[in-house]
Amino acid sequence: MISELLINAFLVTIMLSIAIALIRTRTVIFTVILTSAYSLVAALMFITLDAVDVAFTEASVGAGISTILFLAAMAYLPKKEEESISSEFVPALSCIILGGILIWCSYDLPEIGQLTAPIHQHIAPEYIKGSKEDIGIPNIVTSVLASYRGYDTFGETIVVFTAGVAVLALLQKNPAKKNKSQPKQKIRENA
Amino acid sequence: MFLAGLIACAITGILILVRIVLGKTTFDRILAVNSLGTVIVIGISIHGFYSNRPEFLDIAIVYALINFIGTVAVLKLFSTGSLGGDK
Numbered sequence: 615m616i617s618e619l620l621i622n623a624f625l626v627t628i629m630l631s632i633a634i635a636l637i638r639t640r641t642v643i644f645t646v647i648l649t650s651a652y653s654l655v656a657a658l659m660f661i662t663l664d665a666v667d668v669a670f671t672e673a674s675v676g677a678g679i680s681t682i683l684f685l686a687a688m689a690y691l692p693k694k695e696e697e698s699i700s701s702e703f704v705p706a707l708s709c710i711i712l713g714g715i716l717i718w719c720s721y722d723l724p725e726i727g728q729l730t731a732p733i734h735q736h737i738a739p740e741y742i743k744g745s746k747e748d749i750g751i752p753n754i755v756t757s758v759l760a761s762y763r764g765y766d767t768f769g770e771t772i773v774v775f776t777a778g779v780a781v782l783a784l785l786q787k788n789p790a791k792k793n794k795s796q797p798k799q800k801i802r803e804n805a
Numbered sequence: 806m807f808l809a810g811l812i813a814c815a816i817t818g819i820l821i822l823v824r825i826v827l828g829k830t831t832f833d834r835i836l837a838v839n840s841l842g843t844v845i846v847i848g849i850s851i852h853g854f855y856s857n858r859p860e861f862l863d864i865a866i867v868y869a870l871i872n873f874i875g876t877v878a879v880l881k882l883f884s885t886g887s888l889g890g891d892k
Contacts, residue, residue, distance in 0.1 A: 617808065617855075621811070621852070624815055628818065628819075628822060631822060631826070632822070632825075635825070635826045641831075643831055643879075644831065644834060646879075647825075647831075647834050647835060647838050647879065648825070648838075650838060650875055651825060651838045651841055654838075654841065654842055654845050654868070654872075655845070657864075657868070658845055658848065658849065661849060661852065661861060661864060662852070666860075666861065666864060669864055670863075670864060670867060673864065673867050673868050673871050674867060674871055677842075677868075677871050677872075677875060678871035678874055678875060681875050681878065681879075682874070682875065682878045685878050685879060685882045686882075688882070689882065
């Protein structure tokens with residue numbers, strides 16, 4: 615128990631120091647790299663919380679794909695961030711207020727793993743009981759995702775597919791540019 | 806035994822983190838984040854055995870792949886200046 619606490623405290627400390635470094639940096643590429651490192655540590659945090667599937671998603675989407683997307687977008691940006699003119703007081707204040715509200719709300723949460731929590735009382739027992747007869751596959755998570763909440767999963771798949779198509783369309787080279795018969799050397803100069 | 810490995814990983818992670826934050830050049834930082842990923846892969850594996858759930862090795866493999874892809878993407882951006890198409 616105490617070692618679990620120590621691991622969590624260590625991970626939170628690392629995430630906090632990465633976040634502080636993120637605030638203070640003014641170079642775009644460094645920001646992207648730090649965000650990737652943050653996601654890696656966050657995924658480790660999810661593993662210690664026993665949320666393995668979330669950790670999978672965080673590692674592949676947060677640390678992998680979004681870093682590459684940021685980099686692809688970064689090619690179109692100037693290398694240095696401009697110094698911001700407006701004051702930093704209002705954003706800092708709103709962040710502190712929001713964080714305070716979230717921490718305050720977290721006191722109302724049931725304890726982790728508590729059996730009497732509403733989430734374990736509502737419909738989950740019926741899923742666990744009926745999964746074998748209704749669907750006929752041993753894995754309850756799969757039967758919930760693919761059958762009990764099949765429409766939800768279908769909608770999510772459509773959203774993810776649309777996002778993927780949009781990203782591909784954005785990353786594609788401009789076909790109008792391609793048709794112009796420019797010598798290759800000139801394109802290189804423009805880039 | 807496993808706890809000692811975890812502590813060693815933690816200390817290495819802190820050292821790498823110092824390098825990420827203070828790093829002189831961008832390449833130092835890229836290398837540091839890459840090695841942080843490696844340390845985290847080792848950490849996940851050891852943590853899996855420490856908590857008697859070695860199934861977590863799957864995630865360590867995904868991590869290693871993601872780490873590799875990320876580093877290659879950053880370096881490709883540096884060498885060619887873009888990721889989409891052949892500029």
